[in-house]
Amino acid sequence: MALLPVEEALARLLSDAEAGPAESVSLAEAADRVLAEPVVALRTQPPFAASAMDGYAVRSADIATVPVELEIIGQAPAGKQFPGTVGPGQAVRIFTGAPVPEGANTILIQENTRLLGSGRIKAVETVAADRHIRKVGLDFVEGDVLLERGRQLDAAALSLAASANHPRLPVVKAPLVAVIATGDELLPPGSALGPDQIIASNGYGVAAIAGSVGAKVLDLGIVPDRNEAIATAVKRALSAGADVIVTLGGASVGDHDLIHDVLTGEGMALDFWKIAMRPGKPLMFGRLGRTRVIGLPGNPVASLVCSHLFLKPLLARLGGRRHAPDLRDAALGTAMAANDQRQDYIRAKAVVAEDGKLVATPFAVQDSSMLRTLAEANALIVRAPFAPAAEKGNACRVLMLR
Numbered sequence: 001m002a003l004l005p006v007e008e009a010l011a012r013l014l015s016d017a018e019a020g021p022a023e024s025v026s027l028a029e030a031a032d033r034v035l036a037e038p039v040v041a042l043r044t045q046p047p048f049a050a051s052a053m054d055g056y057a058v059r060s061a062d063i064a065t066v067p068v069e070l071e072i073i074g075q076a077p078a079g080k081q082f083p084g085t086v087g088p089g090q091a092v093r094i095f096t097g098a099p100v101p102e103g104a105n106t107i108l109i110q111e112n113t114r115l116l117g118s119g120r121i122k123a124v125e126t127v128a129a130d131r132h133i134r135k136v137g138l139d140f141v142e143g144d145v146l147l148e149r150g151r152q153l154d155a156a157a158l159s160l161a162a163s164a165n166h167p168r169l170p171v172v173k174a175p176l177v178a179v180i181a182t183g184d185e186l187l188p189p190g191s192a193l194g195p196d197q198i199i200a201s202n203g204y205g206v207a208a209i210a211g212s213v214g215a216k217v218l219d220l221g222i223v224p225d226r227n228e229a230i231a232t233a234v235k236r237a238l239s240a241g242a243d244v245i246v247t248l249g250g251a252s253v254g255d256h257d258l259i260h261d262v263l264t265g266e267g268m269a270l271d272f273w274k275i276a277m278r279p280g281k282p283l284m285f286g287r288l289g290r291t292r293v294i295g296l297p298g299n300p301v302a303s304l305v306c307s308h309l310f311l312k313p314l315l316a317r318l319g320g321r322r323h324a325p326d327l328r329d330a331a332l333g334t335a336m337a338a339n340d341q342r343q344d345y346i347r348a349k350a351v352v353a354e355d356g357k358l359v360a361t362p363f364a365v366q367d368s369s370m371l372r373t374l375a376e377a378n379a380l381i382v383r384a385p386f387a388p389a390a391e392k393g394n395a396c397r398v399l400m401l402r
């Protein structure tokens with residue numbers, strides 16, 4: 001059977017994936033979320049002409065020739081406007097952030113004054129008009145569009161939205177992904193294992209990949225290789241409102257690989273199953289109503305590589321995020337044999353050589369059960385189907401993992 005090319009599988013998986021609905025969250029909960037609507041300024045900042053320095057609000061004409069003495073007629077700390085007007089020969093003691101009083105048109109910084117006592121100062125430097133004064137609306141004006149829809153709320157964006165007087169923000173609802181591990185042989189980490197059992201490891205990495213693009217994860221635990229048990233877990237995922245259901249294992253063709261039958265029995269419309277990729281050939285994708293279902297192969301490296309390539313961009317889209325894989329040009333650190341019909345994702349160490357070029361060296365053994373090499377790898381060499389044998393130093397493409 002012809003296997004579906006990776007690019008086509010990805011295009012089908014993402015074909016109608018759009019940002020989900022909006023929800024309102026408080027600023028305290030909004031970090032790293034994605035704006036569902038633009039943020040418009042609800043106020044003008046600064047709302048008054050404000051001093052940018054500690055010193056004296058004066059009339060520039062009065063200190064055109066120095067030294068000259070001025071009378072202090074009052075104070076203007078931040079938050080307390082001076083109620084009067086600065087007249088000829090007068091000054092108001094002012095602090096950073098305070099409104100500049102009527103009559104004054106510049107700020108004489110305190111370093112350029114001498115305090116004389118009896119409410120008088122001596123100006124020892126001249127200052128031009130408008131110095132150290134922040135004009136009304138210097139930062140933004142009420143009605144300005146400050147942040148675009150789709151912006152991820154980083155530190156600066158959050159403080160700006162707060163300054164614009166928004167206590168809450170409309171953000172894209174985080175997609176919910178339900179993860180179901182299947183297999184009679186699996187027990188959770190920390191278990192005492194029987195001779196034929198292993199630890200269920202895939203879900204942790206898959207959850208981390210989902211979380212890295214802002215998705216919420218519902219871990220439905222380990223389900224035995226029985227149709228009813230798998231169907232029950234799928235129903236739990238649906239009733240929890242999962243946007244995506246990820247199953248781990250049982251995607252292949254063995255007698256205990258039940259996922260396809262159970263999902264189609266539950267009404268899944270299969271989109272594709274089995275792709276031209278190594279690792280990850282048995283990848284399955286379908287839809288159960290509005291819920292997308294991804295059947296990940298059980299082999300741990302296949303599970304995680306498929307999550308990087310398929311689950312991550314899908315969840316990013318559903319969460320309104322931009323996501324582009326970090327693909328780079330590199331040179332091969334060793335010769336490689338010709339490839340077959342499956343696009344290969346080969347665990348490798350990519351290092352920057354002395355000439356500044358990236359060199360990617362594959363691990364010698366690439367079995368898809370070997371998590372250790374995946375953890376040691378920082379890149380996957382991507383080899384196209386039927387790529388010819390390559391020499392050390394030949395150009396290649398790498399997908400950076402970290």
Ligand SMILES: Nc1nc2c(c(=O)[nH]1)N[C@H]1C(S)=C(S)[C@@H](COP(=O)(O)OP(=O)(O)OC[C@H]3O[C@@H](n4cnc5c(N)ncnc54)[C@H](O)[C@@H]3O)O[C@H]1N2
Nearest residue numbers: 181199200201202248249250251252257281297298299302
């Ligand atoms: N006759 C064929 N056999 C297989 C084919 C094939 O095309 N024809 N494909 C192989 C490929 S490629 C893969 S990948 C595996 C994937 O098969 P399944 O998705 O059915 O996975 P399982 O059989 O359930 O498990 C495979 C392996 O992974 C372990 N596993 C499963 N789940 C977890 C988990 N959550 N954490 C850690 N390890 C897990 C499981 O114990 C098995 O060792 O099929 C090949 N076979």
Ligand code: MOO
Nearest residue numbers: 279280281302368
């Ligand atoms: O997807 Mo499988 O991991 O090629 O063994």
